[in-house]
Amino acid sequence: MVTILSLIIILLIGIILLQFYNKKVRSRSLAYLHKKLQSILTTETSERLLIVTDDQELKSILIAINHLLDSNHKIKATYDRTEDSMRKMLSNISHDLKTPLTVILGYIEILKIDTSLNDKEKEQLLNKLQMKANEVLELIHKFFDLAKLESGDKDIQLTKINVSEICRKNILSYFEHLTMNHFAVDINIPEKDLYALGNEEVLDRILSNLLSNAITYGVDGKMVGVSVKEHGAFISIDIIDKGKGIDEIHIDRVFERMYTLEDSRNRIYQGSGLGLTITKRLVEALGGEIHLKSRPYEKTVFTVMLRKISY
Incomplete structure (x- = not known):
């Protein structure tokens, strides 16, 4: 009887020690996960969490976190490309509008200060002004068209x-x-x-x-x-x-x-x-x-x- 009781006590102690060990290992793993995750998010790297463990619940958490990290990395890459694209767009808009507008201002300046122009020459300059103004207007329409298409605001009946x-x-x-x-x-x-x-x-x-x-x-x-x-x-x-x-x-x-x-x-x-x-x-x-x-x-x-x- 005493022997059986001793075995039970030893078994219970073993179970308690094993639970304590597992809890300690899990706590250490969770602490590492927290620290590593903070590091990945702070440095914005494309690293993933890698921990060898037999804990199925911890494995499930690791898999879910890695999926989130992959998704976050893709979203950030897309965002960076979009930002770069927008910077190029603003630069191009500025350049493409500046060129014809500079020409327009030049023609206006000539019309204002050159009193020697005859009616035919004035008409030619006005025609060039109109052509450049239409060029600017057409370009603006193109930018708005793209904006509407990409935002889904342009209603197209199929x-x-x-x-x-x-x-x-x-x-x-x-x-x-x-x-x-x-x-x-x-x-x-x-x-x-x-x-x-x-x-x-x-x-x-x-x-x-x-x-x-x-x-x-x-x-x-x-x-x-x-x-x-x-x-x-x-x-x-x-x-x-x-x-x-x-x-x-x-x-x-x-x-x-x-x-x-x-x-x-x-x-x-x-x-x-x-x-x-x-x-x-x-x-x-x-x-x-x-x-x-x-x-x-x-x-x-x-x-x-x-x-x-x-x-």
């Missing part, structure tokens, strides 16, 4: 649209300009009408942006093409040229807001760095996708994918 007809209309609107400037025009649009979910006005603007882009940057290749095809549940629209193209290292960035590489096609609107960004946002507003493939001086293709609708 309906069934005739992609074939819209593409024919847009390439034909440039046909005379292209032929007068000795461009070869390659039109590959099927005779049957293809329909997609979209908005005609928005698709007109997308195509206008991309065709203007192809003409401006494809001038060396003297070729612009439009191709419309069915791809399963989608309709693809290819805008093609054979100009200077875009190097592979820049392809992933040309749609970024305010990406202003001097040789990039994203400087459509007087160097504002908004052209392809606005185009991409418009495509996304239609529930579509836009992709780019480019081999400089061989073939550059912007592909717009829209969701197909049955006839």
Whole structure:
């Protein structure tokens, strides 16, 4: 009896000591976690918490904290990129508005102080003033358009649209300009009408942006093409040229807001760095996708994918 009682007491003491040891280990681990977590948050590193333990509850906490740290790191990286983008945007807005405004002020100064100007010369200066003022106004509209698209304030109604007809209309609107400037025009649009979910006005603007882009940057290749095809549940629209193209290292960035590489096609609107960004946002507003493939001086293709609708 005494032996059994002694064994029970020893067992209880062992359990108490084990619980005490586990509690001490857990307290030490929690203290380390707190200290390490504070250090990670203070120094803003991308470290993760690593502790070898058999404590399942502690493991669950570690996994959850590491998920939060990963999420926080991604959010911070996105925030840093956005801040950098905004700084570039403000710098570009300042530069792009300053240039035409300086010219405008110069013309006004001439009109004020040069009394020798005749009526014809004054009219020419006023026409130049109007042209530069319109340039500033157009640029401001582009900035506001992008702001509306990115904030979701621009209401775009989606309906069934005739992609074939819209593409024919847009390439034909440039046909005379292209032929007068000795461009070869390659039109590959099927005779049957293809329909997609979209908005005609928005698709007109997308195509206008991309065709203007192809003409401006494809001038060396003297070729612009439009191709419309069915791809399963989608309709693809290819805008093609054979100009200077875009190097592979820049392809992933040309749609970024305010990406202003001097040789990039994203400087459509007087160097504002908004052209392809606005185009991409418009495509996304239609529930579509836009992709780019480019081999400089061989073939550059912007592909717009829209969701197909049955006839």
